[in-house]
Amino acid sequence: MATPAGRPLFEVADVVRAHLDDYRRARPLSATQERVLRRIATCRTAALGGHVDTCQGCGHTRISYNSCRDRHCPKCQSLEREAWLEQRLERLLPVPYFHAVFTLPEELHALALGNKRVVFGILFKAAAATLQRIAADPKHLGAELGITAVLHTWGQNLLFHPHLHCVVTGGGLSPDGERWVPAREQYLLPVHVLGQVFRGKFVEALGRAWEAGELRVDRGTSDALDPQRWAMLKRRLYAKDWVVYVKPPFGGPERVFRYLGRYTHRVAISNWRITNFDAGRVTFTLKDYADGGRRTSMTLDALEFLRRFLLHVLPKGLVRIRHYGLNAGSNVDRKLAVARQILEPNPMRESEPASPKAWSERIRERTGLDLMACPCCAGRLVRTELAPTSHRLPQLVGTTFARAP
Secondary structure, eight states: OBOTTSSBSSOHHHHHHHHHHHHHHHSOOOHHHHHHHHHHHHTTBGGGOEEEEEETTTOOEEEEEOOOOOTTOTTSSHHHHHHHHHHHHTTOOSSOEEEEEEEOOGGGHHHHHHOHHHHHHHHHHHHHHHHHHHHHSTTTTOSBOEEEEEEEEEOTTSOEEEEEEEEEESEEEOTTSSOEEEOBTTBOSOHHHHHHHHHHHHHHHHHHHHHTTOOBSSTTOOOBOOHHHHHHHHHHHHTSOOOEEEEOOOOSHHHHHHHHHTTTTOOSSOGGGEEEEETTEEEEEEEEGGGTTEEEEEEEEHHHHHHHHHTTOOOTTOOSEEEEETTSTTTTTTHHHHHHHHHOSSOOOOSSOOOOOOHHHHHHHHHOOOTTBOTTTOOBEEEEEEOOSOSSOOOOTTOOOOBOO
């Protein structure tokens, strides 16, 4: 459901503004969670300043307020995504790409919630090392892959479900760096082997973190995981199969470009999924994968909705998009360049890298819409800046936030 102007009728920010004070009384908030919620509440409101576009011909006026630019905000990711993808497209190779998903078992969810920085760091390293090790084996591929990994922590119902989406080259550079070794048309690596190696690497790294005293039992406490509980957890982790899923390749660079955009800057829930917010209850749509992906809906109390949303706030500085193998920063100008030369001996590329594009230019290229043209008379709009109403993020209790009309 949307407004006549094409915006969502309900937003996560609406729930935050209406119920943050109630949530504070019911549950403690970390400094990071508090900062994220305050940013979301003030995003694209007068509190953050903005600009006025005025037509010199007919006098039409349009007010736009600034974005908070927080990576958890449902309104702030589209332009960030476009800028990021513009850079990544230059690094894509003319080969098929596979989509691999590494999922943490449910037994680790509680530990991961209380130790996000440690556990997610292990998740990234274990998944990348697994792909690299199996691919390097001559029995499977015998080559070095290019890997981009994106962390997601949510399921459709907003509960905690940590997993990595990995976009992987369909083949790799040979150890001597002289040839490209292609993967089979519909097959990258054996998933059962990936699952076993992933489990072993993850549990081994988790054990090192436990020995170093880095794992805590509960969020906000200093209680370390004791030997007996660690031994029990380790047995349970080795007793089950770990899920690794690899989808067939999905085409060349342009399709990869569009596909990446679905995952790289996604947040726990988009405003478009919220269909109603009334009387302290939030209704949103979701796909029921147990029923073949059928579209359905769920209604939660506002405080429970905020609790689930906050499960996915990441620690400050934790990088949720990482690159490995040929895509690693140290390899981009060496191994990735060699791979491109092998695959494209005579590329049709610009000799100079393109300069960064303005946001309005990106939108015009994607949609054909000229944002600086008057919607009434097609004249040019002149921009005047609006200062923020406050240089600090305001407290939310009793505060009214003006949204752009």
